[in-house]
Amino acid sequence: MSQPFFKHGIETARRRPALAGLLYGMNLIIGLILTVPIYIALSSVTGASGFAANLTNQFDITLWADIMEDAAPAFQALVGQLIWILPVYFLWKVASSVGIIHTLDTSGVRSFWHGVGEYTGKAVLLGLVFLVHLIVLGVGIAIAVVVFGMIWPGEAGVFWIYFVFMPVSFVLGAAVIDMMHDYARMELVIGERPVMESWLSGIRWPFRYGGADTLYVAWFVLAGIILVLPTIIDLNMGGIWLVFLVQQIVLFLRATATVGWFGSEVLFYQTAMAEKEPVLADVEVGLTKSTVG
Amino acid sequence: MSVTRTVPNAINQSESTLNKIAVCTLLSFVAVANAFAQEPTISKEPLSERRVSYTMNVTLNPETKTVTGTERLTWRNPDSVPVGELQFHLYLNAFKNERSTFMKESGGAHRGFTAGDEDPWGGVQITRMQIVPDIDADLTPAIPSPGATDLTDRIRFIQPDDGNQDDETVISVMLPRPVQPGETITLDIDFESRMPEIVARTGWKMGESGEPFFMVAQWFPKIGVYEIPGQRYVPEDAERGRWNTHQFHANSEFYADFGTYDVTITTPESFVVGASGRIQDEVIEGGYRTVRYLANDVHDFAWTASPDFLVYEDTWRHVSIRLLLQPVHEGQAQRHFNAAKTALERFDEWVGEYPYTTLTLVDGLGGSNGMEYPTLITCGTYYKLPEWLRGLELVTIHEFGHQYFYGLLASNEFEEAWLDEGMNSYIETRIMDDAYGVGAVIDIAGLQVSDISLQRVAYTKSKASRVRMVQNSWEYPFGDYGTASYSKPSTVMHTLERYLGWETMRRFLRTYYERWRFRHPTTRDLQDVAEDVSGQDLDWFFDQFVYGTATVDYAIDPPLLVSPQSEEGDEVQYRNRVRIVRNGDGIFPQTLLVKFDDGSEEVREWDGEEKWIEFEFLKPARMSEAYIDPDNRILIDTNRLNNRRIRNTLADGSLARMAQLRLASFVHQLLVLLSGLL
Known part of the structure; x- marks a missing residue:
């Protein structure tokens, strides 16, 4: 039964807007930093061209081809920025995750930044281990694609293998690894376990607790829907600032969902641990032993 | 339905x-x-x-991937002098081995497709070629022949284009007696064509069911075109005509005479x-x-x-x-x-029945x-x-x-590949865009791409200046054939259409069809029709953009210059100046549209010949915008973005802002997605 944990997650999200704001704000800052060269380049190339207003209303591939040609260095710079932004983002993601877990620990009042300071180093190691999982997943899917391609050659096979099996299996596989990673981090931060023990424990979670799976799927679906909304808004709304504003509201909501997601999982983790060690039980929401089944 | x-x-x-x-x-x-x-x-x-006239009886053997059969060919000498040699295309031999001209030019691949490893080769072999005596041919009179004459031993491979001795795609057969003017000769040809695994155009490939698919093309011995004096580029006063045969190339494969x-x-x-x-x-x-x-x-x-x-x-x-x-x-x-x-x-409506x-x-x-x-x-x-x-x-x-x-x-x-691929691409883009609108090729979620815009980008953003449209197809540097034969002619002909007007262009298309259908037109013939129909000398256009490598790029030279000049009563007069520069070596007449703050507009025409020109407007209002080719008629202009300019103080950052904000949101989404993986 995952409903109480889900509700707890919603409640956590509602009570911790600052955390959501932090996650949202960091992503927004990175997004804006990355796109500043684009603004500068487009502004210089199109600002006095007279075509700017036309292009905001209608796509014109010939003009965009001219723009891309004239502003090519800016777009190359964007790619160059990704080289340093990705490792930095990896660090931030790891640090923010352990910080959130630490602060959402229901056994006491804990600081986000304290969690960041204390666990980021270990969590980076843990993250690298799970990166290996992702690589293994990628290699495994690649092998499966080759094998399926031999079994099912031809166009229909190519379609289903490359456009359905490959992305779906990657998303599902990555979701399973993400879930393992979440609980491994909780073992690291709340359980105070070493990195390798946390890793081993984390990878067992999806197979040990059906309730954890259900909870993950519920948040996965909700968060996924929210994440798609900005694209739908982009494609269907006119204007510049209004679209951006609505998108930001949705993206803040998505950050809130992340906080809620962690809130649910932390409570689930602590409840499960409490069942193993009743002395640690958190009775905040009156959960019983059968809850995590 | x-x-x-x-x-x-x-x-x-x-x-x-x-x-x-x-x-x-x-x-x-x-x-x-x-x-x-x-x-x-x-x-x-x-x-x-x-x-020409062909009667063939052939059998496909799916096991051996061969087509065997007989061909009875009747050919009439169109010349006013006797012809003692016949030339044939054996184009299936392009796939005979890796030494053929086609394989050397294409690197064994064609438009992304390569043959498999398991004996992919093909080829055509003539096992017998014989003059048929006393044939009751469709084309009369038949060549009088004393009896069957075997020509098999007279077959020799020739390489008219590149001298590649390993290429066996063209043969020459010297006749024991020339075919007299207007006479016909009938040959019986036994041949076996082994179909290659499909690389380009022709061959076999296993279907998903495990059964083979055959595309049997370029598969039989086909006589070449004998061009008589006055036909195509053979001078009117030439003593005799000539065979126009070419080896099979990576980029071109068709030229033959009409028949049955x-x-x-x-x-x-x-x-x-x-x-x-x-x-x-x-x-x-x-x-x-x-x-x-x-x-x-x-x-x-x-x-x-x-x-x-x-x-x-x-x-x-x-x-x-x-x-x-x-x-x-x-x-x-x-x-x-x-x-x-x-x-x-x-x-039917635009060209002919x-x-x-x-x-x-x-x-x-x-x-x-x-x-x-x-x-x-x-x-x-x-x-x-x-x-x-x-x-x-x-x-x-x-x-x-x-x-x-x-x-x-x-x-x-x-x-002259552009005459079929290029003219056809021009009509194709017209049909696509007429039938399916601005999103003719891609139309999803506000992303609309028309066919002509794709062709235009393909031309303007490639090495356009190096490409002539009229050139032997095998002489193009790698990759330039596509631009020269598809995107450039398509864009050039759209520009000609906008220059002449659609109704004139349509009359040109219909006249070209009526005058040259079932014949072999050249670029010169096409230009003649265009000039006849339009009543204009179009040398300037064809010399630059069809035969030549000229590229067009006119630009408004920023900034627009506006300064108060004088006061007449309460009214301030402004001296508005706009300079147009010609960046390319191509010359095309230009139209300049200038807009002013008071809503008034001025239009100027310019022959486009000088390297630059400055227009001055003394008006009681400041110039807000200058725009050359405002109706977007000159599609061969390689940069349209610089055709238009607004006064710097009116600069509009809306597109840049929109792009940045939307891209920022998109990056934000990507980061959230990425966070699931980290």
């Missing part, structure tokens, strides 16, 4: 909607079709000069056959299917066979359309027919798709191709267009 689907071997496999309406559809067009029941063209009289083809094809019974021309009869006997096709006033003959084809039939006016579809594409039949009819209608009574659409495999043969084209689609991506329509319309630009207006593709 007016489509009939017939199932191979009369096995009723489907309850599809297509079949349910079959009877009604059949009844509706039987009356029309009867009028041309067995005629391959709309005329009982010859439509072309018919210098009477071809009987035998395959295993399970195979569905489609071919150029109109089916005359079909017999199933002893496990074999024998079909006889007649194609008149065409210059090639191709056919296809596969047990897997789903067969659909439809009609458009006098044309019976037959679609041979791969089973994996079931459900896309109507898209094929709609595209074919879209092309038929517009060609389609003179044949059949059109076969083949959904082939591998590299066989996207190819043209007389009254038979290979299309090409993908499993679950979405409606918003009109690749199927584009390729079907393009390949149908070749029935005109290649089929009827049979230019020499080796020497």
Whole structure:
């Protein structure tokens, strides 16, 4: 039964807007930093061209081809920025995750930044281990694609293998690894376990607790829907600032969902641990032993 | 939906909607079709000069991937002097080994397709060539011959283009006695064609069912074109004509004379056959299917066979359309027919009547798709191709267009590929954009891409300046053939259309067709028609953009200069200056539109010849915008963005802001996604 944990997650999200704001704000800052060269380049190339207003209303591939040609260095710079932004983002993601877990620990009042300071180093190691999982997943899917391609050659096979099996299996596989990673981090931060023990424990979670799976799927679906909304808004709304504003509201909501997601999982983790060690039980929401089944 | 689907071997496999309406559809067009029941063209009289006549009887062996048979060829000497040599194309030998000119030029791959590893080679071998005595030929008078004369030993390979001694795609045969002017010679030729695994255009490929698909093209010994004095580029005062044969190249493959083809094809019974021309009869006997096709006033003959084809039939006016579809594409039949009819209608309206009574659409495999043969084209689609991506329509319309630009207006593709590929691309873009609108090729979620805009970008953003449109196809540097033969001519002809006006252009197209159908026009002939119809000397246009490498790029030289000049009473006069510069070496007349703050506008014309020019306007208002080619007529302008300029103080950052903000949101989404992986 995952409903109480889900509700707890919603409640956590509602009570911790600052955390959501932090996650949202960091992503927004990175997004804006990355796109500043684009603004500068487009502004210089199109600002006095007279075509700017036309292009905001209608796509014109010939003009965009001219723009891309004239502003090519800016777009190359964007790619160059990704080289340093990705490792930095990896660090931030790891640090923010352990910080959130630490602060959402229901056994006491804990600081986000304290969690960041204390666990980021270990969590980076843990993250690298799970990166290996992702690589293994990628290699495994690649092998499966080759094998399926031999079994099912031809166009229909190519379609289903490359456009359905490959992305779906990657998303599902990555979701399973993400879930393992979440609980491994909780073992690291709340359980105070070493990195390798946390890793081993984390990878067992999806197979040990059906309730954890259900909870993950519920948040996965909700968060996924929210994440798609900005694209739908982009494609269907006119204007510049209004679209951006609505998108930001949705993206803040998505950050809130992340906080809620962690809130649910932390409570689930602590409840499960409490069942193993009743002395640690958190009775905040009156959960019983059968809850995590 | 007016489509009939017939199932191979009369096995009723489907309850599809297509079949349910079959009877009604059949009844509706039987009356029309009867009028041309067995005629391959709309005329009982010859439509072309018919210098050649082929009667072939061939058998496909799917096991050995061979086509064996006999060919009776009759050729008439069109010259005023005797001709003692015949030249033939043996184009299947392009796939004989890796030393052929085609393989050397293409690197063994063609448009992304490569042959497999398991003995992919093919080739054609003539086992006997003999002059036939006392033949009762279609083309009379026949050459008087004392008796059968074997020419087999007289066959020698020649390499007129590159001297590659390993290339065996052209042969020369010296006759024991010349063919006199106006006389005909009839040859019996026994040959065996081993089909290659499909690399380009022709060959076999295993289908998903495990049964082979055959696209039998460039497959038989085909006589070359003997050009007489005054024809194409042979001088009027030349003493004699000359053979115009070319080796098979990576980029071009067609040039032949018009004639008749009477071809009987035998395959295993399970195979569905489609071919150029109109089916005359079909017999199933002893496990074999024998079909006889007649194609008149065409210059090639191709056919296809596969047990897997789903067969659909439809009609458009006098044309019976037959679609041979791969089973994996079931459900896309109507898209094929709609595209074919879209092309038929517009060609009929814009260029001229389609003179044949059949059109076969083949959904082939591998590299066989996207190819043209007389009254038979290979299309090409993908499993679950979405409606918003009109690749199927584009390729079907393009390949149908070749029935005109290649089929009827049979230019020499080796020497002037743009006359078929380029003119056809021009019409293809016109049809696509006329039929499907601004999102003709891609139309999804506000992303709309028209066909001409794709061609324009392909031209303007490639190494455009290096490419001449009139050049031997095999002499283009790698990669330039596509620009020279497709995107550049398409963009150039659209520019000519906008320069002359659509009605004049349409008259030009119709006149060009009427004057040159069933003949071999050249670039010079096309220009002559354009000049006749428009009443203008178009040397300046053709010399620069067709024969030459000139590129056009005019730009407003920023900034727009505005300064108060004088005061007359309470009114301030402004001195507004705008400079236009010519960045390219191409010259094209320009129109300048200038807008002012008070809403007034000024238009200036400029011949575009100087390197730059400055226009000055003394007005009681400041200039807000200067715009050259405001109607977007000069599509060959390689940079349209610099055609327009607004006053710096009016600079509009809306696009930059929008792009940044939306991209920032998109990056934000990506980061959230990425966080699931980290």
